[in-house]
Amino acid sequence: MSDAAFLSLEKLTLAYGDTVAVKDLDLSIRKGELVAFLGPSGCGKTTTMRSIAGLLSPASGAIRLDGADITRVSANKRSVGLVFQSYALFPHLTVFENVAFGLRLKKLPANEIESKVTTGLKSVGLSKFSARKPGELSGGQQQRVALARSMVMEPKVLLLDEPLSNLDARLRLEMRTELQRVQKETGVTMIFVTHDQGEALSLADRIVVMLNGAIEQIGTPEDIYNRPTSRFVADFVGFENIFAVEGGKLKAGNGPLELSGSLPPDTAGLAWRPRMVTLGSGPFQGTVRGASFSGSTREYLLDTPLGAIKAEEDAALAARETGTAIAFDLPVDKAARLKKFG
Amino acid sequence: MKPRVFTPLVLFLVIGFLIGPFFIIVAASLSGGETLAFPPQGFSLQWVAKVFTVESFRESFAISMLLAIGGTAAALVLGVPASYALSRYKLPFGETVRTIVSLPIIVPGIIVGLALLRYIVVPFGFNITLVLFLAHTALVLPYAVRVVSASLNNLRSDIEEAAVLLGSSRAGAFFRVVMPNIRSGILAAFILGFVTSFNQVPVSLFLSGPGVRTLPIDMLSYMEITYDPSVAALSALLAFMSIGIVFLAERFLGFSRYV
Numbered sequence A: 001m002s003d004a005a006f007l008s009l010e011k012l013t014l015a016y017g018d019t020v021a022v023k024d025l026d027l028s029i030r031k032g033e034l035v036a037f038l039g040p041s042g043c044g045k046t047t048t049m050r051s052i053a054g055l056l057s058p059a060s061g062a063i064r065l066d067g068a069d070i071t072r073v074s075a076n077k078r079s080v081g082l083v084f085q086s087y088a089l090f091p092h093l094t095v096f097e098n099v100a101f102g103l104r105l106k107k108l109p110a111n112e113i114e115s116k117v118t119t120g121l122k123s124v125g126l127s128k129f130s131a132r133k134p135g136e137l138s139g140g141q142q143q144r145v146a147l148a149r150s151m152v153m154e155p156k157v158l159l160l161d162e163p164l165s166n167l168d169a170r171l172r173l174e175m176r177t178e179l180q181r182v183q184k185e186t187g188v189t190m191i192f193v194t195h196d197q198g199e200a201l202s203l204a205d206r207i208v209v210m211l212n213g214a215i216e217q218i219g220t221p222e223d224i225y226n227r228p229t230s231r232f233v234a235d236f237v238g239f240e241n242i243f244a245v246e247g248g249k250l251k252a253g254n255g256p257l258e259l260s261g262s263l264p265p266d267t268a269g270l271a272w273r274p275r276m277v278t279l280g281s282g283p284f285q286g287t288v289r290g291a292s293f294s295g296s297t298r299e300y301l302l303d304t305p306l307g308a309i310k311a312e313e314d315a316a317l318a319a320r321e322t323g324t325a326i327a328f329d330l331p332v333d334k335a336a337r338l339k340k341f342g
Numbered sequence B: 001m002k003p004r005v006f007t008p009l010v011l012f013l014v015i016g017f018l019i020g021p022f023f024i025i026v027a028a029s030l031s032g033g034e035t036l037a038f039p040p041q042g043f044s045l046q047w048v049a050k051v052f053t054v055e056s057f058r059e060s061f062a063i064s065m066l067l068a069i070g071g072t073a074a075a076l077v078l079g080v081p082a083s084y085a086l087s088r089y090k091l092p093f094g095e096t097v098r099t100i101v102s103l104p105i106i107v108p109g110i111i112v113g114l115a116l117l118r119y120i121v122v123p124f125g126f127n128i129t130l131v132l133f134l135a136h137t138a139l140v141l142p143y144a145v146r147v148v149s150a151s152l153n154n155l156r157s158d159i160e161e162a163a164v165l166l167g168s169s170r171a172g173a174f175f176r177v178v179m180p181n182i183r184s185g186i187l188a189a190f191i192l193g194f195v196t197s198f199n200q201v202p203v204s205l206f207l208s209g210p211g212v213r214t215l216p217i218d219m220l221s222y223m224e225i226t227y228d229p230s231v232a233a234l235s236a237l238l239a240f241m242s243i244g245i246v247f248l249a250e251r252f253l254g255f256s257r258y259v
């Protein structure tokens, strides 16, 4: 079962009136996976989550969960949990009653509700706060109530919309660990939205990078970080030297440049992180324009016939003077090969 | 003048102007004389006692209470769903509806009353009590919509979606998580509507007939015939009733947040 798709989105198109927010999205997620939707604001992450939860009906396409087509199943019968970016706790109910809300609707016996809520609150470390109202809690605590409220329902899929973005830096790290722990302990299939690549890389089993309502790349954190396949993803994860490739030649500065080594025919671009650039030797010539020291490394900005190049070197090496000429190389074997350049 | 003298003076004058008449009425109602006069002549509680013996006062008080409670309740039954729809959905004529609903505040009551009498009651022979009831409902509706909208706008709409995702139906979400959170707004609207309806004169003036009269109208016609201090006594009693209601509302609801 672990390799089969547990949740799949098939040619999903989502629209607000005439505005298409997400187009022809295909995605399949395995049971127990922790997936991150990563992308800039407005790319359709929330919209996709809302449609999985059933709060937005698709213009076309299908959603399948655990072997059933749930495209037309209403939101209250889907077994999909959603933790809202704003938490959406019920202000008139205590923490305990917030968590008990869904269990009461299920008409479970009172002692079962009691024990589930108690366990749920304990697992997020809020046992002491069960009698408080949401207004008397900090942002991080409210977030954990929202998490417990969804988790006690034992959803098939738990969706979290930007679960960390409203928290301060310290709480964010704490909550990151918390989410990972809850996911590992319960094995729930979890999708969370973020626009922070660090969060996605450190938490997710798999990352779905979105741009303009479509998937740009899907892969493990290593794939995304080391092997971006599009210009956008390369840029997003910090490849700062990105060039188009046409007919096996690098398109840069003064014209096409022969590359040492051959490339697969579908290569549309190449990208290097600053630290992948070889300094001091190589076929290209440049001038040091500026340098910045960042503790363990020194970053140089080079003026070259290819355009501006950013290179990085160990800070233990001698600093290079601004204005000096320098040879450098962009090693093709180290570069990320981009299939999409647009 | 220096502001230190000027500001308290203005404050004093304004407050005096606003609540001065109240004290005059109270004093006049405790008069021992036979006519409505200020300063009062002597002291007695006879006029306060007389209020309760005038049969027409008792009848019109009942009618006013019925209109104020029933009309406000009806306005809320219409106004709460209307406010909900206006605040949660982008309706094609939302703004127009909002404007139409608030018209009864803007159009002078005299005109509303005359129009209802001339074009509804007279030509179609409608029951005057029914028209009076509908008129009060319409007069209170703007307040109901305004106050309830204000508390709905303070409530995030995503809690309803959260309720749905936890297994509730849409309607269930409204009753389980919206209503409890706007309850004090609804109560505030009720009180405001009650007071508005109870004190309403111009519209009710046109819509009175044999045996159907609201209390303020009854007081007007009583004064035309009998010029004794019992009207002052009744006014004072009503004023205390309003003060009591608003005091309780402020104490338990923080009423002033809504008005």
Ligand SMILES: Nc1ncnc2c1ncn2[C@@H]1O[C@H](COP(=O)(O)OP(=O)(O)O)[C@@H](O)[C@H]1O
Pocket (backbone or CB within 6 Å): A016, A019, A021, A039, A040, A041, A042, A043, A044, A045, A046, A047, A048
């Ligand atoms: N309620 C709405 N009505 C109309 N357009 C919307 C609505 N919500 C989102 N959009 C549009 O859909 C696109 C995707 O939005 P969203 O899914 O919220 O992005 P993200 O969560 O990735 O920031 C955006 O262009 C946004 O303007």
Ligand SMILES: [Mg+2]
Pocket (backbone or CB within 6 Å): A042, A045, A046, A047
């Ligand atoms: Mg969003």
